[in-house]
Amino acid sequence: MKATGGCYCGALRYSIDGAAEAMLQCHCRECQYITGGNPNVAAVFALEDFRYISGEPSTFARSDLDTPVVRHFCSNCGTGIGSRSPSRPNSMIVKIGTFDDQSFFKPQVAIFTCDKQPYHHIAEGLPAFDKRVVKS
Numbered sequence: 001m002k003a004t005g006g007c008y009c010g011a012l013r014y015s016i017d018g019a020a021e022a023m024l025q026c027h028c029r030e031c032q033y034i035t036g037g038n039p040n041v042a043a044v045f046a047l048e049d050f051r052y053i054s055g056e057p058s059t060f061a062r063s064d065l066d067t068p069v070v071r072h073f074c075s076n077c078g079t080g081i082g083s084r085s086p087s088r089p090n091s092m093i094v095k096i097g098t099f100d101d102q103s104f105f106k107p108q109v110a111i112f113t114c115d116k117q118p119y120h121h122i123a124e125g126l127p128a129f130d131k132r133v134v135k136s
């Protein structure tokens with residue numbers, strides 16, 4: 001797929017040329033801070049298929065963790081664009097709300113339901129995992 005997106009103020013813009021490797025909703029406590037409370041919805045792309053075409057993201061990573069997620073965001077408007085995870089070193093995890101056209105998105109899995117809040121919704125039939133998806 002080809003897709004474009006960016007932050008709320010427009011300073012950061014990106015383009016993607018490649019298929020989503022995964023589409024998910026994450027219920028973890030950390031995502032609740034970033035989203036405002038609800039699960040984070042995101043799609044995973046190969047790092048080489050994602051690039052910023054306007055602006056440079058600011059980044060944040062917790063210094064108290066050995067292998068923290070690196071979060072990309074706009075320093076002007078604060079929109080989180082996505083993150084790089086040490087568990088997926090060759091991927092860019094992109095927040096669905098930043099896409100110009102979100103119609104492609106259909107979550108395949110719910111993860112970190114260990115932190116799920118009572119007001120979170122998981123669609124009927126959606127596979128749900130306590131932590132990450134366990135690969136067999």
Ligand SMILES: [Zn+2]
Nearest residue numbers: 007009074077
């Ligand atoms: Zn912005």
Ligand SMILES: [Zn+2]
Nearest residue numbers: 026027028031
């Ligand atoms: Zn999360």
